[in-house]
């Protein structure tokens with residue numbers, strides 16, 4: 001390799017390493033906790049951003065579904081509670097959530113509640129009936 005090539009190769013490595021570092025250190029984790037009453041069954045959740053489809057998740061009662069945000073974009077989620085309840089909301093919104101380590105969601109009988117500290121909750125969405 002010539003000196004020039006070595007130089008640009010190292011420079012590319014530095015760029016890759018620093019963008020990885022920014023991505024990892026700045027990452028927000030989204031948590032969705034099924035906090036429905038006992039025996040109300042599972043909730044099916046499907047979340048996606050512009051470029052990432054997280055697929056369908058079946059969330060049993062009391063279970064926490066979580067993932068690291070990998071795209072700085074809105075993560076849109078749909079929830080289905082058989083037989084007839086559906087809901088949709090933004091699990092992650094850059095303008096609202098960037099800078100927080102975690103975004104917590106509680107899925108309850110009376111709706112969807114947001115918290116950044118897993119302690120204080122604000123209702124953000126409702127169940128609807130099909």
Ligand SMILES: *[C@@H]1O[C@H](CO)[C@@H](O)[C@H](O)[C@H]1NC(C)=O
Pocket residue numbers: 031118
């Ligand atoms: C959120 O709080 C609940 C109740 O205090 C606790 O059980 C749970 O582990 C917490 N979740 C995280 C991810 O810290």
